[in-house]
Amino acid sequence: MARINPAKLRLWVLGFLMAVVLTIVLSTQVLTGGSKKKINTNWFGVAIKGYDPVAYFTERRPIKGKKEFEFKWQGAEWHFYSAANRDKFAANPQAYAPQYGGF
DSSP, X not given: OOOOOHHHHHHHHHHHHHHHHHHHHHHHHHHTTTTSOOOOBOTTSBBGGGBOTTHHHHTSSXXXXXXXXXXXXXXXXXXXXXXXXXXXXXXXXXXXXXXXXGO
């Protein structure tokens, strides 16, 4: 009976486990739409901590948004100070959303 080299066995097991992990990661990316832009949100799915992204451009300062003026985009809730700001964002989200998903 041939003796198994423990070092080769460990290498084989490690390679196998790495292949399994890589397969899981890649399949998860495919199933969840890995090409979609990711948005940084809080535990409740709210982007940029609930601040109005349009106000950064129009008021030149951060203003907390209100849930009543909410808009869903890229899998996140965006809150706005007013309906007018929400409508501006809805018309062109890329112009007002933070770069790199707010990370």
